[in-house]
Amino acid sequence: MAAKNVLSRREFVKDTGGLLIGFSLADSAVLPQVLAAAAEVTPTPSPNRLDAWLRIDRDGTVHVFTGKAEIGMGVETGFAQIVAEELDVPLARVVFVMGDTSSTADQGGVGGSTSIALGSKPLRNVSATARALLLRLAAKNLGASPGELQVREGVVSVKADPARKVSYAELAASGDLDDALKVSGEGFALNVEGLGKPKDPSTYTVVGQPVPRVDLAPKILGKWPYVTDVRVPGMLHGRVVRPAGVGAKLMGVDDSAAKKIPGYLQTVTKGNFLGVVAENEWAAIRAAKALRVSWSAPERAFPEQKDLYQHMRSVAPKATKETLKKGDAAGVLASTTKKVQASYEVPFQSHATMGPGCAVADIHTDGLSTIWSGGQKPHALQKGFAELLRVPLDKVRVIWVEDAGSYGRPGFEDTAADAVLLSQAVGKPVRVQWSRADMTAWGTKGPAVVCDLAAAIDERGEIGAVDFTSRAFSGGEIMFVPATADNYLGAQLTGIPNTSGVDEFAQWGVQAPAYVFPNVHAVSHVLSGFYSGASPLRSTHLRDPEGPQTSFAVESFMDELAAATGADPIEFRLRHLDNARAKAVLTAAAEKAGWERRPSPKSNQGSGDIVTGRGVGLSTRGGTYVGTIAEVEVNRRTGAARVTRFVCAHDCGLIINPEALRGTIAANLIQSMSRGMKEEVTFDRSNVTSVDWTTYPIARARDIPAQVDIVLIDHPELPPSGAGEPSSRATAAAIANAIFDATGARVRQTPLTPARVKAALSGSHSA
Amino acid sequence: MSRTLLKVNGQSRTVDVEPDCPLLYVLRDHLALNNPRFGCGLGQCGACTVLIDNRAVRSCTLPVSAAAGKEIVTLEGLATDGNPHPVQKAFIQEQAFQCGYCLNGWVLTAKALLDKNPHPSDEEMRTAFENLICRCGSHVRIFAAVRQAADETKRSA
Helix, strand or coil, rough: CCCHHHHHHHCCCCCCCCCCCCCHHHHHCCCCCCCCHHHCCCCCCCCCCCHHHHECCCCEEEEECCCCCCCCCCHHHHHHHHHHHHCCCCCCCEEEEEEEECCCCCCCCCCCCCHHHHHHHHHHHHHHHHHHHHHHHHHCCCCCHHHHHEEEECCCCCEEEEEEEEEEEHHHCCCCCCCCEEEECHHHHHHEECCCCHHHHCCCCCCCCCCCHHHHHHHHHHCCCCCCHHCCCCEEEEEECEEEEEEEEEEEEEEEHHHCCEEEEEEECCCEEEEECCCHHHHHHHHHHCCCEEEEECCCCCHHHHHHHHHHHHHCCCEEECCCCCCCCHHHEEECCCCEEEEEEEEEEEEECCCEEEEEEECCCCCCEEEEEECCCCHHHHHHHHHHHHHCCEEEEEEECCCCCCEECHHHHHHHHHEEEEHHHHCCEEEEEEEEHHHHCCCCEEEEEEEEEEECCCCCCCCEEEEEEEEEEECECCCCCCCCCHHCCHHHHHCCCCCEECCCCCEEEEEECCCCCCCCEEEEECCCCCCCCCCCCCEEECCCCCHHHHHHHHHHHHHHHHHHCCCCCHHHHCCCCHHHHHHHHHHHHHHCCCCCCCCCCCCCCCCCEEEEEEEEEEEECCCCEEEEEEEEECCCCCCCCCEEEEEEECCCCCCCCCHHHHHHHHHHHHHHHHHHHHCCCCCCCCECCCCCCEEEEEECCHCCCEEEEEEECCCCCCCCCCCCHHCCCCCHHHHHHHHHHCCCCCCCCCCCCCHHHHHHHHHCCCC | CEEEEEEEEEEEEEEECCCEEEHHHHHHHHHCCCCCCCCCCCCCCCCCEEEEEEEEECCCEEEEEHHHHCEEHHHCCCEEEEEECCCHHHHHCCHHHHHCCHHHHHEEEEEEHHHHHHCCCCHHHHHHCCCCCCCCCCHHHHHHHHHHHHHHHHHCC
């Protein structure tokens, strides 16, 4: 196989021998080659060196090295705009190496919608510093002071006499441009500062422009490699076979039928971990099916699915946290004459990534190991795999290569660990491709969350107090930073207990907007997972951890309070907000939608089957504000609801690329609509029974609204905040609120299926 | 193992594979054609789509023997003389995807649809796409791209 096939634009980094900024000869071999053999493991570069971040090649190419990764939202393009802006080079000249532990600094990988907000800071600063250093050199070269110089497209010239000029490429080849950078923070917050001062945002000409994403044209033209396309010399193909149910122990394997399959090589077992390795992929698939495996009877670790929420309300919490306390909510609630109470329930959901997970590992425990993975935190994986292999960190190199969109910690990490275990066992590079069921059933899950809210309404119709209680499986039962061996499903199956998990709560005020009321009390509980070993219902980060769940409750409840007090749902929210930007997105969305000011539900709906309505939801997350309005059509006979239009007003501070941002918001709205209306992981007492796209349905072409209107509110005077998650937060609530507006029926449990809507319509308990 | 003659992207290729091996793995592992992608192996999502005699077909469930001798086109073969197909141009223009892992299915299904029905109604388009999955939720822009490609065809007709 032609090795070049897997080189992406990102790896067009050629070892041209060109002099690079601050680039010492000793480093000349480290330019990343995706297919480099394990022998090329080098320590993660120290972030205090300019050349750890940025180098200029002899042909003027600007190589940028970042520990961030592209997970499908266009962050590479945003980074390129930021670098091109600060350096004054054409955008096309900026190329990236992302997420390679041997050549990029540890920026914590991707997470929390922080890549632009935090991850771009060091890139901006090193670009500004490189520009300042180049200007110094140019001043010497051209016999002028830096103040007399200008830069256009990577060429420095004398303002008064532009014929006197020198290019960055020539300058970089002529001198040492290293600068010691001041390092602060770590992980997501890692920053460096040098002598260059970034530009004033009011002067930006590249940042803020709607340039096409650098990856999309090559992807659409079929020229973009994903991790599934990595092939290394001598590579074998592996498949894993998961237990017959949670807690089932591997009693024996008969591989006599597998042995008859041409290309079959080996069955690998370690504790309850089971996999096969073959010469080609089809042989691996067939061999995995041909194994006759005896498993012990699985544990009945899960409740009946219908009892899930009852279970969540009845078990003693593992951990409890009081997150908001103002005044005496309990006292006011106890003495009120008018009280509104409601409970909301959101099920486990699957990342169900488009590609089910794929990785290649070339493991040498007595030497150097390389793992190619699309997991969004490559430096954490390096630590975890070093621990799993019991080798020093500098013996392991993780090379991130783009996989399908990951939306958190989906299991790509577990796929890579499977590849590590299989390669270690057979002593050859192994590519593991997960099956659909490996991902949908055995991948990690977003946690189920129940929230109970109560409010007191005083005689003037004002809200006197609000009480909030959540009960959730932890968003960190599987630690979302996969930096320890116990993190991985395969490792857990070998017998390593999961001890690195953390309690992550569903908190009002964090995962849902902090509205202002005179008396407030909020408590969050985390519940123990069902099974402490390898479980298909283990929970971790799924896009906007606990955000959609908590916001479904709070944003629905705000709607119920508005209805109870006869208020318009937007006006009611505005009255209980003290944040101008939160208010502004609601107002902007209302204006764009042509929102009719009135309480819900809508009156005079007639007697036909089809009724329409509109609902709103607010999301506030890490400095980003999103107001979402859903317009729906509901069939009162069948309960089927359909979103006909979304309007979304979005404020994430300074906008780097409005077109890429619109694309991400539009997709976020559809994905979160899918989660709110379709998605629920099903399970029996021992197994997850959502195994494919039939048993885990998501939104399809017919479900897509005809119209999506996005209003971007730009704040060039503010730093950029995140956009990867905030617009997925309030969608389900906006839809449920719209269904209420259309029908007067309140659905308090997602997904908002026809059966649930119908049940709510018929007045039975919606749960 | 048996020798099978495939016509892929205008070229004749001989592969030595199990006759029941799905076309997907032959294209990827033997011919290094990576754009037909593994999504489910069940024919449910469309990531593995190829055109066979200009019909969009799921290569993950089609035995290679059933594709022998037929005209197979993958995303790699959609451009002519280095010029992107108008459908590809429209998808690029609309910046229609997020991660793009599924795009192979959408682009090829759109191509097959527009060849058969150059001006599909909204309903016809949704019907043609009902069995494709896009997990990121890029549908709004995908539909816009297909409408644009259809308009393009109308203009040039």
